[in-house]
Amino acid sequence: MSRPEPLSPEVNAAVDAILEAILYLYTESRRITKEVAKRASLTGPQLTVVKILEQIGDLSLSELSDRIRAQNSTVTGIIDRMEREGLVDRVRSTEDRRVVRIRLTKKGFALAREVSVEPMEMFRAALDELSGIEQRDLLTILTKLAKRVQMMVHDGRKET
Amino acid sequence: MSRPEPLSPEVNAAVDAILEAILYLYTESRRITKEVAKRASLTGPQLTVVKILEQIGDLSLSELSDRIRAQNSTVTGIIDRMEREGLVDRVRSTEDRRVVRIRLTKKGFALAREVSVEPMEMFRAALDELSGIEQRDLLTILTKLAKRVQMMVHDGRKET
DNA sequence: GCAAGATGTTTCGCGTGCGAAATATCGATG
DNA sequence: CATCGATATTTCGCACGCGAAACATCTTGC
Numbered sequence A, B: 001m002s003r004p005e006p007l008s009p010e011v012n013a014a015v016d017a018i019l020e021a022i023l024y025l026y027t028e029s030r031r032i033t034k035e036v037a038k039r040a041s042l043t044g045p046q047l048t049v050v051k052i053l054e055q056i057g058d059l060s061l062s063e064l065s066d067r068i069r070a071q072n073s074t075v076t077g078i079i080d081r082m083e084r085e086g087l088v089d090r091v092r093s094t095e096d097r098r099v100v101r102i103r104l105t106k107k108g109f110a111l112a113r114e115v116s117v118e119p120m121e122m123f124r125a126a127l128d129e130l131s132g133i134e135q136r137d138l139l140t141i142l143t144k145l146a147k148r149v150q151m152m153v154h155d156g157r158k159e160t
Numbered sequence C: 001g002c003a004a005g006a007t008g009t010t011t012c013g014c015g016t017g018c019g020a021a022a023t024a025t026c027g028a029t030g
Numbered sequence D: 001c002a003t004c005g006a007t008a009t010t011t012c013g014c015a016c017g018c019g020a021a022a023c024a025t026c027t028t029g030c
Helices: A009-039 A044-056 A061-067 A072-084 A106-114 A121-128 A132-155 B009-039 B044-056 B061-067 B072-084 B106-114 B121-128 B132-155
Strands: A088-092 A100-104 B088-092 B100-104
Touching: A009 A044, A009 A121, A009 B009, A009 B121, A009 B132, A044 A061, A044 A072, A044 A100, A044 A106, A061 A072, A061 A100, A072 A088, A100 A106, A121 B009, A121 B132, A132 B009, A132 B121, A132 B132, B009 B044, B009 B121, B044 B061, B044 B072, B044 B100, B044 B106, B061 B072, B061 B100, B072 B088, B100 B106
Parallel strands: none
Antiparallel strands: A088 A100, B088 B100
16 A cells, blocks of 8 residues: 655665575575475475375365466476376366366375475474574564565555 | 474474465565566566666676576576567677676666666565564574575585 | 356466586696 | 696576466356
8 A cells, every 4th residue: 555665775775685585595495395306206396296185185276276376377287297207197077077186196195105204394494493482483574574465465556 | 414303293383384474475576576577578587687787787697697596507598588689788708708798788778777666665665564673583583594594505415 | 048257277388497418718737 | 738627608408387368167147
């Protein structure tokens, strides 16, 4: 809503530093996921999908897209390649024939069990070294921040 | 370093939430950059490159890669397309003929001036709504976290 | 029951993004 | 000065990742 005022320089510096840190953490987390996935001859996104399906069972393609925060068209491609490798099956739903349910195959389950290590182990360890208070603060502030951004995005789109 | 112990469930939940928030913020920041870039018929990375070159002048391809945290091979592609559009020039360095310096063209500069809005305006606004204390805390904790991860990555790579 | 719109998925074209191998040049060592 | 290892960039093949358009199926209004 209220259009952002020009901010003071030191705030800008802090913002830059915060964004820098977030970018770094994100990049690193992705790199690590990829590295873990490689041990099972998977790509990062594929490992994510396998783990999700292992934990919560079949999902429609759209539900899966929501989970991993990607567009349907992206997930279609990922599932194509996983199906080709025999990791998942596409099962047309009988109730609504538009929807496709994605199901882990035996091979897929085997792989999921094999890579039991959580991809985020390193982050967990790093976070664990923070004090309990710091953890709580971090979560609180990040959540608040995410919520604000979400609101702005949601009802924004009016001003340049 | 000490191998990570299995962590308690509530810590795991907090970690998941924190990672979730970071993922969200990152994704959103990227989406916003893209949207801003679109106004100038640029892609997200291209806008980033244009803005960097505007602010600090010519850079070698490697220096540019470092700045935007991407591999050289990725940046080669980005610069290829930008050169095709007449936004930048490749200038072979005379001192060291291996290096290529990337230089904004007049057209590139014009575009950079045109998109004067900071892509991160929305984040700045969101962060600005946090209290000063929260901002400081967030920065402190994120920095600490990034540093820890960095250390782990740096001297890790020993255990499975 | 059927036309019109809504919803779920795929297709297409394009732009990243990466790692490994190729290429070009530099610098040091003999 | 020939060669060998280091450094800068490009090429290649592949896997995302997106938005727009196409397609299939469902639902609603009539």
